[in-house]
Amino acid sequence: MATDYVIAKQVSKHFGHQQVLNQIDLTLPAGMIYGLIGPSGAGKTTLIKSILGMEAVDSGTVKVMDTVMPNRAVMAQVGYMAQSDALYETLTARENLTLFGQLMSVPKIKLAQMIDYAAGLVDLTSQLDKRVSGYSGGMKRRLSLAIALIQDPQLLILDEPTVGIDPELRQQIWTELNKLKDTGKSMLVTTHVMDEAERCDYLMLIRHGIALAEGTPAALKQQYAVDTIEQVFLKAGRMQDANDGNR
């Protein structure tokens, strides 16, 4: 179906002896915020990089925009925000945005307008001509998000987007993400902040490379008979450990 932006089937991956991803299925339709939650080292970033085609999978297939990954051309349609702020510190924010805009094939006439739009979204308009080396951690995070938005992509893949951002701005960003969603865009977001998980339309819990549970936040809470996603996560984790022990 053309409305599914991402379709991953039975994706497995291991580094050395360690199984990082174990037969993960993931389908991301248009107009949805999909949350990946799990502790660090669970395999969230590896899953994201596999979807982007930057990491080769051992088995299984990934399709983005109906194209089998890895595929270089499709990357222009995906806005990506890495877990670490990969920014050129000696350049200004505007120069960083310009560079990635050019790499993403944003037309020259549209570029200035897109920079204003993306910077406005993350509240960096007044700081655009400052060098990134003078930015705070939160500002760098916001600039990374602006770079992901520079080509106005239909699909956004955001790895821990709100780490180091103050609550007020985080609120603002989520409002923006929801607005983007309403225009038909989809987002794949990793987080380990549980109240953020509640804002997602659909959640997947990953632990030790295995998809423990998935569903809407409400459905998950009901399934595990608890009040918060945090409790869902803890309960699912304990059940996984118990199962491993029984083996």
Place this chain on the structure above:
Amino acid sequence: MRTMAIVRRVFKQMLRDKRTLALMFLAPLLIMTLMYFLFQNNTTQVASLGVHHVDQSVVNVIDTKNVTIHHYDSSQARKMIKQHDLDGYLTQKNGQLMITYSNSNPTNTSLIKASLQSGLVKLKMKTLVTVTKKQRAALESQQAALKKLTAAQTQATVTKLKTAIAQAQARGDQATAEKLQKQLKQATATTSSSTQSAKATSYTTKSHYIYGSSDSTFFESFLPAFLGFFVFFFVFLISGVSLLNERTTGTLSRLLATPIRRSEIIMGYLIGYGGFAIIQTVLTVVFTITVFKIHLVGSIWLVFLTNLLLALVALTLGIFISTFANSEFQMIQFIPLIVVPQIFFAGLVPVDGMASWLQAIAHIMPLYYGANAMTAVVTKGAGLGDIGVNLLILVGFMVVLTMLNIVGMKRYRKV
């Protein structure tokens, strides 16, 4: 075009990094200047020699331009050398000269050795000259006596012949008279020829130089190799470290999350840093030629071309090597391994005289080809045809390393 976006970024980053710019452009000039003065003044080396009980005639002939002589009252050479910090100690026992070298500085040892040897040769010559002088005097007196004798003899013959001619003419015998006249001429001729003394031929040397002039110094002969080395070293370091930074800060991985081709990134680097390498080359070459008045025999454009190729090899090599380093410190560790050995094969030591396995190593060093080409152009005026093979090999290095770099980036993205 994505490559140009990378090029623009490289330029902006470099221009803002004033320290790196200064290192790239000013450090070679500084080192060149230092080397220029170092190698200009290497003739004023003076060794100190202690002397004890040596014939004055020997001491007199030792060249005092490079050796200063101190007289001491002890025959214990070892002790005196240590005590007075001498380079050598000369003593005499009967007719035997004994010299002890400190040898802590081999240059000074050879200075003393050379001046002592030439001094002794001079001394021998002197005694030889006095002996020959005596012989010559004896010979001359003998010759004078002989001359007197022959002169008297000819005189007698001449008068005899003259009277015979007169008699013949009186008789009217013209034929005999002419015959005798001839004999007379011969007789007088022999006397005049014997007075011509043999002149000794003395040889003088006039030197001609095919390349350079009598002012050519150590500095001039190694300058082309060093020019190549500087470009190689700085470009290797800067490109390697900057790609390493891209890797460690995650920007490389981030770049590869865009539709950019891996080859576009590498090309962007080649053009961007290659541009700075060109500026560096032009600056260094023009500086050495104008300030040090270095005589450039060949074409300056060939110098630039060779240096540019060398820079591009260094660039691709730096990028390639940086994939094996995890930090700037580890990148620096590759300098003694990868860069420094190259200078030994750049012409400082003639490669032809090396062991065959060392020659084999020389032929895998890019700087060997680059420096050879540079030296040929600068000192011998070689043309493109002469250094074409070297340049092609450099291009080969560059192409292979570029391919490896493009393939190597598959680590960060599969396509």
